[in-house]
Amino acid sequence: MNNKLSLRILLPTLASAVALSALISFSSAQNSPAGDGVVTTRSHIFTPVSDGIYHVTGTGTVNVMSHAMLIEGEHDLLVVDSHVSPNAGMALIEAIRNVSNKPVRYLINTHYHFDHAHGNQVFPQEVEIIGHTYTRQKLSGELGNVLEESTFISFTEGAPGQVASLQQQLAQETDAERRAELQGRLATAQAHLTSLGEIVPTPPNITIDESMSIYQAVNGGGREIRILHLGRGHTGGDVVVFLPEEKIVFTGDLMVPFIPYMGDAHVDEWPATLDRLKELDFETLLPGHGPIVQGKERINFLQAYLRDLWTNTDALKRQGLSAEQAAQQIDMTAHSGNYPQISGPGADVRAIRRIYQLL
Ligand SMILES: [Zn+2]
Incomplete structure (x- = not known):
C-alpha cells in the first residue's frame, strides 16, 4: 500500500509526535510497520492468514462485538459474519475497501446470534447470504422475534446505562487527555446504542442443512470454500467455513479460546460436534x-469443560437446587488451568438455566 511508503518517506521530516499522529489518523489505512501485510483501518484490522484470506477484528472505535473473515478471489469477495449492528456492518463494508475494491458476492452467517448476523441488512441486495436452515428460521422470525429473546436482551440491555455512565464520567473529568478518551468511548457507545434500534433481522437467502462448497475463482484455479454443519452446539444451526487447501477453519462461536456463551446452546451435543471439527484437516x-x-488442543479443553458442566449441573439439579443456586455453587475450578477466568465456584447462570431446560 502507498500509505506505508509515504509514511516512511515523511517520517524523518516530521517535527513532532503530534504531527505524526495527525498524519496517521488522516490516512484511512496503512500496512503495519512490521510489513506482515496486516491492514489497519480506523475501525478494523485485517490479519492475513494465507494468500487473500484475512481474520477481521475490530479496533474498538466501532463496537463490532465479533470477528469476521474476508476471502478475496480473482473477481469477488466472500465475507463470513456481519457483526452486531447495521452500523458495525457498514463499517466492515467500508473497511474492506482498504483491502480490495472487488464486489462482495457472498456473506456467510456462522450462526444466527445478534453479534454475528445483525449487520446483514446493510449488505447490497446482490450479495447472497448463506446460512444454516435454522439460522434462516431464527432471523426470519419463523421461530419468534429474535430481538425479544433473552440472548439479544441480556447482551444489549446494558447499552443505555453504559452511555449514561460515560456521560457522567465525562461531566466530572477535567483532564483534557482523559476527556478526549472518554469522548471517543462515548461516541462509540452512542453509535452502538442508536444502531441497535435500527436492526431489521435479515435471514440468509441460501440455506444449507449439512454442507456445500463454493469454488471461488483465484489465479490459476478454484479455491474450495467448504461450509459445514457439523452438528448442533453453540446454537441449533452452527456452520464452520473450512478451507481444505489452506488448512484454515473459521468456527464462529462453535469453538472459541475461552468459555463461550451457552444461553441457547445444545450443551449435551456440543462435545460430539467438536469431535467432528477435530476430524477436519486444519492447522x-x-x-x-x-x-x-493454532492446532486442536484447545478444542479438548472446551469438550472437557462442557462435559463436566453438564454432569455437575445434573448432580446439583438432582439435589433440588434451583438453576440460580446451582450457578453459584457449581465447582468448575478443575478447569481453571485451561480457563484462567475461573477463580472460584460458579458459572454463567444463563448456561445453567439452559442445561436445566435441556435436562
Ligand atoms: Zn458471538
Missing part, C-alpha cells in the same frame, strides 16, 4: 471471538 482456527488458535 489454523479463526474464532468468532478471541485470538487465532
Whole structure:
C-alpha cells in the first residue's frame, strides 16, 4: 500500500509526535510497520492468514462485538459474519475497501446470534447470504422475534446505562487527555446504542442443512470454500467455513479460546460436534471471538469443560437446587488451568438455566 511508503518517506521530516499522529489518523489505512501485510483501518484490522484470506477484528472505535473473515478471489469477495449492528456492518463494508475494491458476492452467517448476523441488512441486495436452515428460521422470525429473546436482551440491555455512565464520567473529568478518551468511548457507545434500534433481522437467502462448497475463482484455479454443519452446539444451526487447501477453519462461536456463551446452546451435543471439527484437516482456527488458535488442543479443553458442566449441573439439579443456586455453587475450578477466568465456584447462570431446560 502507498500509505506505508509515504509514511516512511515523511517520517524523518516530521517535527513532532503530534504531527505524526495527525498524519496517521488522516490516512484511512496503512500496512503495519512490521510489513506482515496486516491492514489497519480506523475501525478494523485485517490479519492475513494465507494468500487473500484475512481474520477481521475490530479496533474498538466501532463496537463490532465479533470477528469476521474476508476471502478475496480473482473477481469477488466472500465475507463470513456481519457483526452486531447495521452500523458495525457498514463499517466492515467500508473497511474492506482498504483491502480490495472487488464486489462482495457472498456473506456467510456462522450462526444466527445478534453479534454475528445483525449487520446483514446493510449488505447490497446482490450479495447472497448463506446460512444454516435454522439460522434462516431464527432471523426470519419463523421461530419468534429474535430481538425479544433473552440472548439479544441480556447482551444489549446494558447499552443505555453504559452511555449514561460515560456521560457522567465525562461531566466530572477535567483532564483534557482523559476527556478526549472518554469522548471517543462515548461516541462509540452512542453509535452502538442508536444502531441497535435500527436492526431489521435479515435471514440468509441460501440455506444449507449439512454442507456445500463454493469454488471461488483465484489465479490459476478454484479455491474450495467448504461450509459445514457439523452438528448442533453453540446454537441449533452452527456452520464452520473450512478451507481444505489452506488448512484454515473459521468456527464462529462453535469453538472459541475461552468459555463461550451457552444461553441457547445444545450443551449435551456440543462435545460430539467438536469431535467432528477435530476430524477436519486444519492447522489454523479463526474464532468468532478471541485470538487465532493454532492446532486442536484447545478444542479438548472446551469438550472437557462442557462435559463436566453438564454432569455437575445434573448432580446439583438432582439435589433440588434451583438453576440460580446451582450457578453459584457449581465447582468448575478443575478447569481453571485451561480457563484462567475461573477463580472460584460458579458459572454463567444463563448456561445453567439452559442445561436445566435441556435436562
Ligand atoms: Zn458471538
